[in-house]
Amino acid sequence: MKQKTRKIIIFISFLLFPITMNFLSPYVSIDGAMNGIISGSLILFAFMFIFGIFFGRAWCAWVCPMAALSEYSVGINNKKVNVKLLKIIRYSIFILWAGFIIAMFVFAGGVKGVNPLHLTDNFISVDSPVKYIIYYFVLLLFAVLTWSIGKRGACHAVCWMAPFLTGGYHLGRILKIPQLRIKTDNEKCANCKTCDKICQMSINVSQGVKDGYINTSDCILCGQCIEACGKGALSYGIKSIKNIELNKKTLDI
Numbered sequence: 113m114k115q116k117t118r119k120i121i122i123f124i125s126f127l128l129f130p131i132t133m134n135f136l137s138p139y140v141s142i143d144g145a146m147n148g149i150i151s152g153s154l155i156l157f158a159f160m161f162i163f164g165i166f167f168g169r170a171w172c173a174w175v176c177p178m179a180a181l182s183e184y185s186v187g188i189n190n191k192k193v194n195v196k197l198l199k200i201i202r203y204s205i206f207i208l209w210a211g212f213i214i215a216m217f218v219f220a221g222g223v224k225g226v227n228p229l230h231l232t233d234n235f236i237s238v239d240s241p242v243k244y245i246i247y248y249f250v251l252l253l254f255a256v257l258t259w260s261i262g263k264r265g266a267c268h269a270v271c272w273m274a275p276f277l278t279g280g281y282h283l284g285r286i287l288k289i290p291q292l293r294i295k296t297d298n299e300k301c302a303n304c305k306t307c308d309k310i311c312q313m314s315i316n317v318s319q320g321v322k323d324g325y326i327n328t329s330d331c332i333l334c335g336q337c338i339e340a341c342g343k344g345a346l347s348y349g350i351k352s353i354k355n356i357e358l359n360k361k362t363l364d365i
C-alpha cells in the first residue's frame with residue numbers, strides 16, 4: 113500500500129515537472145548569482161538541506177520529479193552500480209557548480225536581492241519553445257544515463273541536488289538529531305538477500321541488517337526493502353545516532 117501511494121506521488125511529481133523545472137534548475141541558480149539574485153532554485157536547495165537533517169534522502173523517493181523516471185528505468189537496466197566511483201563524479205560536478213555560483217555572486221558584488229520567480233515570470237517553468245528543448249534534454253539526460261549506467265545511474269552520477277540532502281543528513285548525524293531511518297532486526301533476518309536485490313540504490317541492505325542499521329546516506333528511504341522482506345526484519349523508525357547500537361563499526365559512504 114505504501115509503495116502504491118509513493119509511486120502515485122512521484123508520478124504526479126513527474127507530471128508537474130514542466131511547472132517545477134526551474135525551481136530545481138542548476139542553471140537558474142547560476143543566472144541568479146550572475147545578477148546577485150538568490151533564485152527560487154537556491155531557496156529550494158537550502159530547504160532540501162534542512163529537510164535532509166530530519167528526513168535524509170527521503171526527498172529522492174517521495175518528492176523528486178526524477179524519481180519516477182529513475183524507478184521505471186529499473187525495468188530497462190537493473191544493474192547494480194559502482195556507487196563510490198559515481199559519487200566521485202557527482203561531487204566533482206557539484207564542487208565546480210557550487211564554486212561557480214559563489215564566484216558569480218562575488219563578481220556581481222554580493223547578494224542584491226531574493227527573487228523566487230527568477231526566470232519563471234509566469235510561475236510555469238516550461239513556457240516557451242526553448243524551455244521545451246531544455247525540458248526534453250534534462251529528461252533525456254537522466255534517462256540515457258540511468259539506462260546505460262544502471263539503477264538510479266543519473267542520481268548517483270550527476271545530481272546536483274543530492275549533496276544538499278546528504279549534507280543535511282550528515283549534519284543531523286553530527287548533531288545527533290532524531291532522523292527517519294530504516295530500522296533493522298537481525299534476529300528476524302533469514303539472510304535471503306531479497307532486500308539487496310530490490311534496493312534501487314545498490315545498497316548492501318542485508319549487511320546493514322547484520323551491522324545494526326542501514327548506515328549510508330545513499331538510502332532514500334523508499335521502503336521497498338521493508339515491503340519485500342517477508343520476515344519483518346526491516347521497518348521505518350525515527351532515531352538519533354546516539355540511540356543506535358551498532359553491532360559492528362561500519363563506514364558511512
Ligand code: SF4
Pocket residue numbers: 171172173176177178179182266267268271272273274
Ligand atoms: S538523486 Fe537527485 S535526481 Fe535523483 S531523486 Fe534524488 S534529488 Fe532527484
Ligand code: SF4
Pocket residue numbers: 300301302303304305306307308317318321340341342343344345346
Ligand atoms: S529480505 Fe529480510 S530476511 Fe531477507 S536478507 Fe533482507 S532483511 Fe534479511
Ligand code: SF4
Pocket residue numbers: 294310311312313314315317326330331332333334335336337338
Ligand atoms: S535500503 Fe531500503 S529504503 Fe533504503 S534505498 Fe534501499 S530499498 Fe530503499
